[in-house]
Amino acid sequence: MYIITQGIYALFSVIGFSIIFNLPRKLIPYAGVTGMIGWMVYVTLQGQTSNFILPAVVGSVAVGLIGEILAAITRHPSTMFTIPGIIPFVPGYGIYYTMLYIVQKDFDQAMTTGAQSLFVAISIACGVLLATSLMRFIRPSMDKWLEKIR
Amino acid sequence: MKIQTEQKRIVDIALKAGNIMLTNGAETYRVEDTVQRMMASRGLEDVHVFVIPTGIIVSANIDNHPTTILERVHGEGIDLEVIDRINALSRQFTSTDMPIEAASDAIDLLVNHPPAFSKWTRFFFSGMAGGFFIFLFKGSFVEFLLAYIVSSFTVLCFDSLSDKRLNFFVKNIIGGFLASLFGIISVSLIGCFGIYASLNMVIIGPLMTLVPGVSLNNGIRDLISGELLAGSAKITEALFIAIALAFGVGIMLQLGINFI
Numbered sequence: 001m002y003i004i005t006q007g008i009y010a011l012f013s014v015i016g017f018s019i020i021f022n023l024p025r026k027l028i029p030y031a032g033v034t035g036m037i038g039w040m041v042y043v044t045l046q047g048q049t050s051n052f053i054l055p056a057v058v059g060s061v062a063v064g065l066i067g068e069i070l071a072a073i074t075r076h077p078s079t080m081f082t083i084p085g086i087i088p089f090v091p092g093y094g095i096y097y098t099m100l101y102i103v104q105k106d107f108d109q110a111m112t113t114g115a116q117s118l119f120v121a122i123s124i125a126c127g128v129l130l131a132t133s134l135m136r137f138i139r140p141s142m143d144k145w146l147e148k149i150r
Numbered sequence: 151m152k153i154q155t156e157q158k159r160i161v162d163i164a165l166k167a168g169n170i171m172l173t174n175g176a177e178t179y180r181v182e183d184t185v186q187r188m189m190a191s192r193g194l195e196d197v198h199v200f201v202i203p204t205g206i207i208v209s210a211n212i213d214n215h216p217t218t219i220l221e222r223v224h225g226e227g228i229d230l231e232v233i234d235r236i237n238a239l240s241r242q243f244t245s246t247d248m249p250i251e252a253a254s255d256a257i258d259l260l261v262n263h264p265p266a267f268s269k270w271t272r273f274f275f276s277g278m279a280g281g282f283f284i285f286l287f288k289g290s291f292v293e294f295l296l297a298y299i300v301s302s303f304t305v306l307c308f309d310s311l312s313d314k315r316l317n318f319f320v321k322n323i324i325g326g327f328l329a330s331l332f333g334i335i336s337v338s339l340i341g342c343f344g345i346y347a348s349l350n351m352v353i354i355g356p357l358m359t360l361v362p363g364v365s366l367n368n369g370i371r372d373l374i375s376g377e378l379l380a381g382s383a384k385i386t387e388a389l390f391i392a393i394a395l396a397f398g399v400g401i402m403l404q405l406g407i408n409f410i
Contacts, residue, residue, distance in 0.1 A: 009285040016279025020359060022229040022266045077237050080230055083364055088286060090363030096354050099396035103403050125370035
């Protein structure tokens with residue numbers, strides 16, 4: 001139940017961000033669902049491990065894969081779905097706390113949170129890239145399959 | 151006036167398309183790919199394209215003269231609709247024999263296109279973006295409402311700053327400053343009624359709408375795929391935006407701690 005409510009919150013948040021990024025109107029629901037599933041994967045994994053990188057990597061792989069599949073179906077670039085989709089993972093939380101610790105002159109904590117946010121950012125990018133390279137193998141056969149359905 | 155040969159016009163159109171994409175926040179590899187394809191599809195030879203976030207360099211054999219053209223680009227923000235439309239246009243341009251005039255007109259139309267969403271739609275939905283974020287970090291309902299209002303106003307003010315052509319560093323300092331100013335005001339206001347809300351939560355929501363997540367992600371992606379120059383430029387941009395935001399928030403928090 002917790003995961004489902006989190007997914008719904010993520011859906012609304014991603015729809016909001018889609019409008020900030022001026023996403024074309026008819027693609028907004030797709031982007032929202034992409035972000036929602038990504039965040040649900042993230043939350044599920046977060047409950048299972050104490051590792052802070054793994055949820056971000058797997059979550060963004062999910063976002064990347066769904067984005068690429070939707071890109072093949074709707075014939076729009078995959079970034080239309082991945083850019084709003086990864087937004088919930090972006091370590092804004094970490095960036096804020098890094099700054100807060102610096103203001104409070106707690107430099108040890110600032111370094112820890114800063115490094116953590118940097119690694120989360122790197123792992124998000126790695127995840128999306130991984131999904132893209134994976135889809136490069138699958139895309140031709142998928143396009144053929146889609147052709148048959150249409 | 152110089153006579154424009156057909157090949158020169160093709161290069162112009164490709165460069166214009168690339169410029170618009172880059173201005174609106176497309177990834178460098180996509181811009182490189184689009185410009186390259188648009189030029190090569192119309193029979194230009196020896197096409198080389200080099201894109202960094204602040205400029206496009208194109209070299210090709212134009213009318214049997216090896217020519218290099220540099221186009222300076224100033225990034226503005228993220229507009230996915232424009233990227234999508236240019237992408238569709240370039241596909242049409244490369245796969246059909248679309249007349250050059252038609253392509254040029256279509257691009258001009260895109261440059262002057264009205265914003266996709268009205269100011270108030272953006273106002274409403276940017277609140278949603280920042281507000282629901284609070285729930286993702288286990289915030290309370292009061293914090294959600296405050297973050298909703300604060301993010302709406304922050305994005306509204308930030309959008310009107312973007313029209314003033316400020317330096318991006320100063321603009322983001324003001325953005326961070328405003329987000330935390332509104333946050334502190336709203337938290338202390340409801341504090342008067344005896345309702346508690348965490349200030350950190352109320353500031354993080356609006357801040358998320360300003361954080362350079364997309365540049366950071368695109369930059370790292372460029373670096374991993376070997377576009378070292380473009381990647382470092384993007385990451386440096388993201389880093390400086392983050393520093394500017396932190397500056398703004400930091401200034402306001404210091405002031406706030408003294409006043410409250």
